[in-house]
Amino acid sequence: MRLAIIPARGGSKRIPRKNIKDFNGKPMIGWSIEAAFLSGVFDEVWVSTDDTEIAAVAQSFGATVPFIRPAELSDDHTGTSAVVRHAISWALQQQLKPELVACIYATAPLLQSQMLNDAMRQLQQDPALDYVFSGCRFSFPIQRALYRTEQGGVQAVDPSSIPKRSQDLPETFHDAGQFYCGRTQSWLDAKPVFSESAYLYELPQHLVQDIDTAEDWRRAELLHQLLLRQP
Template identity: 35%
Template structure:
């Protein structure tokens, strides 16, 4: 199976200006994802998709290919990730290069366990699913069976639609949220406009590695995790 690894990193960033090439400890933020991607045995090619030459140059320093510059209309706040990936697929197919699946690796989720990308790819292949996402458990107090939403009368109802709330924590079914570390999707599913398809598998991540950098507070959390991350790798 040929799998294209894509690291998306546009130039505009409001929450943390210039975050993709801002130093997080010893290295630019982008470098953490670059190193994990290049260590993968299963990614056939790893590229960067960006509209920013400064980001492109940093990526090249860490061994990442930058085969094209992303068009401006795909580098706005409203541009979707699926469009960015579709653009990359189209670029290669026009050159006669085809991939069975795409592995999206967001630099804003910089920390990954050694071998985690390959574990995800192997599970994706074994499960024969349309896609796979890395996940973490939802804390029980935020489990959808304990979450309420307002109805048309302005009163609360259980978000799952159940008539009665589950009383005991031990009876709650497992629930997960996407941690942003790894997304793997069949190319044909991406062409149809979805990252998930009809059959979505998952790989549970280590919560010690979790941070998703959108704000300066997230950046401080990432900095505080660096000593622990180094000890776990």
């Protein structure tokens, strides 16, 4: 069994009700659910939520809401891995046997179904991998990052990298925050996602956008509108 789990709690604070707020004509979570189904690689798509309104919206897009997530797993400090482990444990108690489990964020409207298809295939074909997750290249060498001091001055994070050419510095990447495909036992054992046994599935920069502020939201909508216009 290949299972997709979409965590979606109701207590978003920076953008209230973010998971079901309208995004280019659909509740935000609807785009993630549709991408999961369109990928064609999941036997079931579950939404883990503590919120009955989010549950109803998720079900209207065809997702299964097998339980209401307990309050102790729905606060600001609960990590995604704990939510995934809870859902897997619930599945096992129901005599279900997921082998591969993907965590897909509810706030990933730029996610393309083919990415999920590719990532799950990569995980299935390479038994040495615990996870395949979405990542993106930093657009500027982070070794040349700067601190701003309290007095308004500037300090280099790594002074030795400042005089170096960009092409002489190693490329660096960051978590794109869209999906994490993993083996059931890897999730249950709480193995770290960012490790030698994980594969970074690189996304182009125009398909990556954190959505934490109103400005983020507007930029993501504009990028998404361009995607919708593509043939």
